[in-house]
Amino acid sequence: MEQKSLILIIIIVAFLNYSISNPLGPLEGTFIRLPQKEQSAFQLCKSNCSSNFNIKPVCGSDGKTYPNQFDLDCSKKCGKDVEAASSAYCKEISSF
16 A cells, blocks of 8 residues: 555656646647737836825826826836826826
8 A cells, every 4th residue: 555655656746847847748839939028118117116006196298197196207207208287187088
């Protein structure tokens, strides 16, 4: 009985080891991997801004609604030429 348990454990460990090193198993290489979109310098800069989850919409001079003044200031710091036009949604509702 112990020998069967030991063999089963060895088989499971070998399978797990193979699965981790080759996650797609026999399908490896049969799919076309699409290139990941590179982040622009602006996107990279924005990702380094601290998050502020307060929703107080600000309409930017670029016609985009920002979730709050902090997000607009971050965009400006990252090189976008934008000022706050009003403390509300822009007339055309846009996504954050």
